Amino acid sequence: MAAVAVVGAGVTGLVTAIGCARAGHRVTVLDRGAVPNPASTSSDQHRALRVLRPDDVDGTARMAEARRRWAELESLLRTDFVRPVGVVTAGTPDELARAFDTARQADVPATAVAPEALPPVLFPDGTSGVFDPGGAVLLADRFLRAAVGWLAAHPGVTLRPGCAVTGVQDHSVLADGEELQADVVLLAGGPWTRDLAGPPVVLHRQTMVYLRPPSHLTKWWATAPGVGRIGAERSAWLLPPGDGTLLKISSDAVCREVATTADADDPGPWARRLLAEPILAGAEDYVVAGTKDCHYAADAGTGGPVLARLHPSVWARSACGGSGFGAAPLVAREILGRVNDKECA
Numbered sequence: 001m002a003a004v005a006v007v008g009a010g011v012t013g014l015v016t017a018i019g020c021a022r023a024g025h026r027v028t029v030l031d032r033g034a035v036p037n038p039a040s041t042s043s044d045q046h047r048a049l050r051v052l053r054p055d056d057v058d059g060t061a062r063m064a065e066a067r068r069r070w071a072e073l074e075s076l077l078r079t080d081f082v083r084p085v086g087v088v089t090a091g092t093p094d095e096l097a098r099a100f101d102t103a104r105q106a107d108v109p110a111t112a113v114a115p116e117a118l119p120p121v122l123f124p125d126g127t128s129g130v131f132d133p134g135g136a137v138l139l140a141d142r143f144l145r146a147a148v149g150w151l152a153a154h155p156g157v158t159l160r161p162g163c164a165v166t167g168v169q170d171h172s173v174l175a176d177g178e179e180l181q182a183d184v185v186l187l188a189g190g191p192w193t194r195d196l197a198g199p200p201v202v203l204h205r206q207t208m209v210y211l212r213p214p215s216h217l218t219k220w221w222a223t224a225p226g227v228g229r230i231g232a233e234r235s236a237w238l239l240p241p242g243d244g245t246l247l248k249i250s251s252d253a254v255c256r257e258v259a260t261t262a263d264a265d266d267p268g269p270w271a272r273r274l275l276a277e278p279i280l281a282g283a284e285d286y287v288v289a290g291t292k293d294c295h296y297a298a299d300a301g302t303g304g305p306v307l308a309r310l311h312p313s314v315w316a317r318s319a320c321g322g323s324g325f326g327a328a329p330l331v332a333r334e335i336l337g338r339v340n341d342k343e344c345a
């Protein structure tokens with residue numbers, strides 16, 4: 001049995017803690033905020049899980065594995081938090097042909113969807129859709145609560161809310177003036193991991209707008225899929241409402257590089273810019289129910305997500321990209337593998 005310290009109670013930390021606890025290890029989860037923390041990047045009504053990654057066969061196979069692990073977590077936690085509505089990606093005929101080729105090579109299902117099948121959604125000119133039935137909407141807050149409930153009841157787990165980690169060394173973290181020893185440490189502080197340690201990352205802030213559909217479309221939206229690569233620059237996406245959540249839209253057009261998470265800007269102009277994007281037919285019939293800013297951290301070199309080894313026993317999820325929620329079980333698997341190997345002990 002190993003001792004594992006997890007810094008950060010977002011999706012990465014919680015899924016990893018569950019995996020390690022189930023394998024019989026002793027786990028301490030530390031978060032400077034509440035557990036779960038409403039200020040974490042993971043805290044939201046929903047997040048998309050896309051399995052099909054056009055032109056990325058390995059990535060598609062990995063996300064298919066992540067999808068299976070989410071289904072296992074759902075049974076373990078006895079809570080429904082995976083909405084299996086699928087995800088549609090808009091593409092030109094050439095892009096769709098490549099997407100089907102990727103699906104075939106990765107052995108995941110994919111079907112064609114005509115824009116007419118999704119009348120409330122505006123498809124960019126010259127595009128149609130590929131439907132990824134393995135894709136899903138993850139009810140993020142519902143998962144976080146269920147995960148914390150499971151961990152709190154597990155005898156091998158200690159949850160330490162309100163505990164800011166101020167330093168990390170091989171085999172230990174410093175928190176509240178105390179040094180906590182561990183065989184393996186995972187820094188899963190989301191966009192704040194970089195304040196603690198790790199390779200350089202670039203911070204991005206992105207605005208999301210939550211909408212209430214008109215009542216005559218409520219039933220249609222209840223079974224609608226997520227949709228991506230729409231909008232003026234084909235960099236917008238939407239997550240459908242359902243199971244108590246609102247419709248959410250966002251776009252790369254409202255993603256900006258920032259120096260710190262602390263210097264909040266006025267989201268108003270960004271929200272207006274987002275609402276002007278051609279995403280929804282009859283957009284004026286939708287009621288704006290809220291807006292939210294959220295931060296990504298991208299690897300300065302590759303722009304992608306990173307799991308970095310900082311010391312023999314210390315791993316850091318220093319960058320978290322647009323698939324960081326859905327991919328959390330893959331990080332957990334990697335860390336558990338290291339713990340089991342006792343590579344770091």
Ligand SMILES: Cc1cc2nc3c(=O)[nH]c(=O)nc-3n(C[C@H](O)[C@H](O)[C@H](O)COP(=O)(O)OP(=O)(O)OC[C@H]3O[C@@H](n4cnc5c(N)ncnc54)[C@H](O)[C@@H]3O)c2cc1C
Binds near residue numbers: 043295324
């Ligand atoms: C606009 C936007 C939309 C997104 N949409 C999607 C999507 O549709 N699908 C998807 O898969 N992903 C999506 N993502 C990415 C995803 O949300 C994140 O990658 C993921 O939630 C990160 O989770 P995490 O657990 O790594 O970090 P977080 O959820 O940020 O958790 C980090 C925790 O660490 C704690 N912490 C930080 N520093 C310390 C410290 N020093 N001491 C103690 N505690 C500390 C924080 O308090 C926090 O609770 C989106 C991101 C953004 C910005």
